[in-house]
Amino acid sequence: MIPLLHDFAGETVLVFGGGPVGARKARRFAREARVVVVAPEFADADFGGAERVREAPAPDEVGGWLDRTDPALVVAATDDGALNARVESEARGRGVLVNRTDEHGGRDAGSVVVPATVRDGDVVVSISTGGASPALSKHLRERIESELADAGAMADLTGELRDRLQREGVAPEKRRAAVRSVVENDRVWKHLGEGASKAAQEADAVVDGVVGDDP
Numbered sequence: 037m038i039p040l041l042h043d044f045a046g047e048t049v050l051v052f053g054g055g056p057v058g059a060r061k062a063r064r065f066a067r068e069a070r071v072v073v074v075a076p077e078f079a080d081a082d083f084g085g086a087e088r089v090r091e092a093p094a095p096d097e098v099g100g101w102l103d104r105t106d107p108a109l110v111v112a113a114t115d116d117g118a119l120n121a122r123v124e125s126e127a128r129g130r131g132v133l134v135n136r137t138d139e140h141g142g143r144d145a146g147s148v149v150v151p152a153t154v155r156d157g158d159v160v161v162s163i164s165t166g167g168a169s170p171a172l173s174k175h176l177r178e179r180i181e182s183e184l185a186d187a188g189a190m191a192d193l194t195g196e197l198r199d200r201l202q203r204e205g206v207a208p209e210k211r212r213a214a215v216r217s218v219v220e221n222d223r224v225w226k227h228l229g230e231g232a233s234k235a236a237q238e239a240d241a242v243v244d245g246v247v248g249d250d251p
């Protein structure tokens with residue numbers, strides 16, 4: 037499996053199952069997508085503002101749910117293996133992405149795995165163990181969380197910097213060297229934690245040292 041980032045803005049994600057797992061997946065996708073969760077009962081959990089529909093579809097009703105909601109991704113998170121299998125086959129028949137939460141191997145085209153994810157602003161790191169050990173993914177996620185502190189602010193700062201250097205017509209080689217010097221600079225990182233403007237000043241000094249007056 038190869039990790040890719042998928043933009044779910046404007047898309048629908050359909051979740052079957054309202055237990056802790058359905059709730060976790062609903063929260064994950066609700067930050068971008070419209071999420072609909074179908075289940076006969078819902079755990080006392082945060083569903084991220086997802087729409088909840090209290091029903092227990094039989095296997096032959098699953099296709100109708102896909103047709104009515106037209107999802108980009110379906111999550112099979114019930115405790116009924118036969119229902120989850122039907123969710124998978126109906127999704128596959130329609131070319132819709134599917135996440136089976138009750139399996140970890142034997143994947144086919146269109147199968148997606150939800151990785152453990154750390155975010156800081158626009159920076160995102162995701163961890164998967166190829167389905168072998170979700171507990172390890174979670175543990176590693178907790179370990180690297182602190183590593184990402186201020187990475188979002190660094191992405192903002194250097195994003196603006198590379199736009200400015202491009203506008204000013206600085207040669208590509210020098211742009212590359214300047215941006216690399218900023219992301220590797222400990223003083224810039226230190227100031228990011230204290231406020232964006234001091235960090236930007238420090239970054240400007242680093243850039244001047246690399247680019248000089250000569251474009």
Ligand SMILES: C[C@@]1(CC(=O)O)c2cc3[nH]c(cc4nc(cc5[nH]c(cc(n2)[C@H]1CCC(=O)O)[C@@](C)(CC(=O)O)[C@@H]5CCC(=O)O)C(CC(=O)O)=C4CCC(=O)O)c(CCC(=O)O)c3CC(=O)O
Binds near residue numbers: 151
């Ligand atoms: C294949 C996958 C499919 C998918 O869901 O996409 C899958 C499948 C299964 N998980 C199971 C169990 C657990 N899952 C977790 C936790 C997480 N599981 C997540 C993803 C994935 N889980 C995908 C693979 C990811 C990878 O490649 O590593 C995370 C990372 C993302 C998320 O869900 O948000 C999230 C951590 C989020 C975070 O904290 O950052 C814990 C830990 C806990 O609960 O404390 C346990 C108990 C401990 C254990 O068993 O390891 C079982 C057995 C069920 C049973 O025995 O009945 C199956 C089914 C099977 O393995 O057959």
Ligand SMILES: NC(=O)C1=CN([C@@H]2O[C@H](COP(=O)(O)OP(=O)(O)OC[C@H]3O[C@@H](n4cnc5c(N)ncnc54)[C@H](O)[C@@H]3O)[C@@H](O)[C@H]2O)C=CC1
Binds near residue numbers: 055
């Ligand atoms: N991928 C993952 O991260 C993990 C996956 N699992 C797997 O995910 C499954 C769900 O886990 P939990 O949420 O803890 O289980 P749970 O038993 O708490 O919840 C199951 C949910 O499915 C609903 N349901 C049952 N029949 C349904 C139907 N016909 N249509 C719609 N909803 C229906 C139930 O009402 C309930 O809301 C487990 O069976 C297990 O195999 C378990 C732990 C982690």
